[in-house]
Amino acid sequence: MASEAATSVIEVCKSGNAGKTLVVGLGSPILRDDAIGLHIVRALADRLPRGSFSIMEAGAAGLGLLPLLEGWERVVFVDALLWSAELGSGPSPGRLHQLALDQLHSTLTLHSSHEPSLGDTLAVGRELGMALPEHILVFGVEVSDPFTFDDEMTPGLAARVESLADQIAGQVVTS
Amino acid sequence: MNKVTINPITRLEGHGKIEIFLNDDGGVANAYFQVPELRGFERFCEGRPVEELPRITPRICGVCPDAHHMASAKACDAVYHVDIPRAAKKLRELWYNAFMAGDHATHFYVLGGPDFVMGPTADPAERNILGVIQKVGLDVAKRVIRQRKEAHEVIEMLGGKPTHAVGALPGGLSKSINEEERVRLLEIGQGMVEFGQFSLQLFGDVVLKNPDYMDLVMSDAFTHRTYYLGLMDDDNRVNFYDGHVRVVDPDGKEFVSFTASEYREVIAEHVETWSYLKFPFLKKIGWRGLVDGPESGIYRSAPLARLNAAEGMATPLAQEAYETMYSTFGTKPVHQTLAYHWARLIEMLYAAERVVELAQDPEITSPEVHKVPTATPDEGVGMVEAPRGLLIHHYKTDSNGIVERANLIVGTTNNKAGICMSIKKAAEGMIKPGKEISEGILNIVEMAFRAYDPCLACATHALPGHMPLIVTVRDWQGNVLQEIRRDG
Numbered sequence: 001m002a003s004e005a006a007t008s009v010i011e012v013c014k015s016g017n018a019g020k021t022l023v024v025g026l027g028s029p030i031l032r033d034d035a036i037g038l039h040i041v042r043a044l045a046d047r048l049p050r051g052s053f054s055i056m057e058a059g060a061a062g063l064g065l066l067p068l069l070e071g072w073e074r075v076v077f078v079d080a081l082l083w084s085a086e087l088g089s090g091p092s093p094g095r096l097h098q099l100a101l102d103q104l105h106s107t108l109t110l111h112s113s114h115e116p117s118l119g120d121t122l123a124v125g126r127e128l129g130m131a132l133p134e135h136i137l138v139f140g141v142e143v144s145d146p147f148t149f150d151d152e153m154t155p156g157l158a159a160r161v162e163s164l165a166d167q168i169a170g171q172v173v174t175s
Numbered sequence: 176m177n178k179v180t181i182n183p184i185t186r187l188e189g190h191g192k193i194e195i196f197l198n199d200d201g202g203v204a205n206a207y208f209q210v211p212e213l214r215g216f217e218r219f220c221e222g223r224p225v226e227e228l229p230r231i232t233p234r235i236c237g238v239c240p241d242a243h244h245m246a247s248a249k250a251c252d253a254v255y256h257v258d259i260p261r262a263a264k265k266l267r268e269l270w271y272n273a274f275m276a277g278d279h280a281t282h283f284y285v286l287g288g289p290d291f292v293m294g295p296t297a298d299p300a301e302r303n304i305l306g307v308i309q310k311v312g313l314d315v316a317k318r319v320i321r322q323r324k325e326a327h328e329v330i331e332m333l334g335g336k337p338t339h340a341v342g343a344l345p346g347g348l349s350k351s352i353n354e355e356e357r358v359r360l361l362e363i364g365q366g367m368v369e370f371g372q373f374s375l376q377l378f379g380d381v382v383l384k385n386p387d388y389m390d391l392v393m394s395d396a397f398t399h400r401t402y403y404l405g406l407m408d409d410d411n412r413v414n415f416y417d418g419h420v421r422v423v424d425p426d427g428k429e430f431v432s433f434t435a436s437e438y439r440e441v442i443a444e445h446v447e448t449w450s451y452l453k454f455p456f457l458k459k460i461g462w463r464g465l466v467d468g469p470e471s472g473i474y475r476s477a478p479l480a481r482l483n484a485a486e487g488m489a490t491p492l493a494q495e496a497y498e499t500m501y502s503t504f505g506t507k508p509v510h511q512t513l514a515y516h517w518a519r520l521i522e523m524l525y526a527a528e529r530v531v532e533l534a535q536d537p538e539i540t541s542p543e544v545h546k547v548p549t550a551t552p553d554e555g556v557g558m559v560e561a562p563r564g565l566l567i568h569h570y571k572t573d574s575n576g577i578v579e580r581a582n583l584i585v586g587t588t589n590n591k592a593g594i595c596m597s598i599k600k601a602a603e604g605m606i607k608p609g610k611e612i613s614e615g616i617l618n619i620v621e622m623a624f625r626a627y628d629p630c631l632a633c634a635t636h637a638l639p640g641h642m643p644l645i646v647t648v649r650d651w652q653g654n655v656l657q658e659i660r661r662d663g
Contacts, residue, residue, distance in 0.1 A: 028234050063281065063319070066320065123305055124316055148215050
């Protein structure tokens with residue numbers, strides 16, 4: 001089943017990550033569209049140069065992310081996102097947003113009910129003297145249904161995975 | 176009727192909001208806490224081999240995957256009628272207690288604690304973990320992070336992975352541990368005990384010695400006389416992993432006691448048209464609406480409820496702290512909702528002491544940690560105490576172990592009625608006829624539901640905690656009279 005593949009986290013080495021980018025896909029593999037971040041990072045594996053990028057899938061948020069973030073030059077998150085008025089225009093499932101750290105209320109994993117926000121998490125880590133990435137990019141993909149148990153995404157969204165991966169790869173390789 | 180809506184601003188319309196209905200005089204008529212329910216769990220499970228469920232159900236959310244994993248594995252044991260080896264039982268309990276200690280630490284220091292450490296009226300921008308660090312020092316933050324990290328280390332050692340563990344399976348565990356690992360478990364447990372003691376000391380210094388906070392804790396606005404339940408060992412002492420559920424009435428007298436397979440005889444679920452989420456209540460008493468007292472079947476669950484339902488704690492330091500709490504209040508049960516925070520810290524210390532006890536048991540290095548199930552599978556119920564309340568997994572399979580039906584009652588759901596009542600009462604204290612509704616309502620309402628540590632991840636992903644709030648006051652025609660808002 002899908003969750004099996006999703007558990008295969010690529011092992012990352014804490015040392016020797018300076019100058020490298022970690023790409024983290026967030027979400028649950030069994031909540032329909034919530035899995036979009038996981039599917040996109042799998043598709044990114046073929047699109048990013050191996051030496052300077054590592055890819056991982058995670059269901060964690062908040063303080064649970066801190067140990068993952070340590071040592072990297074840059075971290076890129078890909079998460080599902082629910083449309084809200086501040087995103088402008090109407091809802092459009094499959095649309096890609098690049099979010100600022102203070103704009104994460106609507107992402108599904110990064111904004112958890114049981115964790116501090118990503119911004120606070122990073123601030124805590126820095127207070128503690130951890131070597132945290134200078135650059136954090138957050139990509140949110142609008143989804144329509146992250147509330148139904150299903151290991152398949154809605155077809156329209158599933159069809160967008162490859163092009164979304166292309167878009168994100170384009171931005172993270174050049175930026 | 177006027178309507179006040181407190182809404183995490185980014186939710187979809189109709190999802191996860193607090194609504195306060197006013198009567199014609201401008202007083203509070205009722206308060207509702209709405210959350211979306213995840214749909215189709217039963218259908219998703221149908222047709223799958225039941226032994227897959229302990230690996231699937233933790234994926235419901237990233238907050239308490241271990242609770243789902245354990246409840247699911249226990250339900251599978253029951254489906255296969257297998258009594259797991261003693262070493263496996265002990266290792267599962269050790270793992271589970273390490274998880275509880277980590278989770279409770281997060282709640283106190285990150286979510287619930289800031290209200291007290293920084294003060295309920297502090298600027299929301301400071302009322303968070305960063306504020307706590309400023310006030311009590313960096314070492315505490317380091318210790319909170321260490322607690323989580325070491326809880327994950329235990330889970331990885333016993334469950335194969337730090338989150339979404341896979342180690343428990345029908346009949347026991349997939350691997351045993353060696354002596355070196357046992358020693359490490361003991362070391363982790365001892366560190367957790369120290370931190371548990373420190374946290375209770377901090378709570379004592381910051382809250383108990385502050386008369387203003389104690390007035391708030393004791394105030395009627397945060398008090399409900401309800402039934403309480405919790406999972407107990409044979410001596411009616413709190414146990415997170417196994418035992419029977421004991422229910423006490425609002426006077427603390429035992430009302431009923433039941434085992435996993437009997438839960439349906441005791442708990443029924445009430446449906447309201449305005450909420451996706453059902454309200455569990457005591458069948459024998461009946462549903463009387465969102466009211467407390469002995470005539471209402473509403474019960475509460477999670478830390479304070481567990482301590483109220485118990486006759487004591489099974490470990491010495493936690494027992495001492497338990498006695499201190501009840502002698503401070505001078506009554507048992509304690510009905511003051513804000514005492515959930517205190518009870519949570521007592522449980523955190525208990526969990527740590529239990530890790531140490533189990534890590535000292537020579538039997539846990541036994542290689543006998545799995546018994547191959549041989550009986551024909553049919554039906555089974557698994558229960559554990561999740562950090563946020565009693566968690567029940569109930570599966571029915573065909574004779575090949577293929578799931579035909581699945582039902583879950585998740586932790587926070589047990590407290591849904593209590594949360595609604597608490598919000599109403601807090602709102603009543605803040606909203607008076609003819610008086611403008613002030614921003615203070617945000618803090619007080621937040622405190623009312625935060626005491627329960629509501630995690631709606633089982634029901635939704637992203638509800639209150641660190642929440643942006645918006646309160647809209649409308650007249651009966653829906654025109655906005657007043658808006659109070661706080662983003663993030």
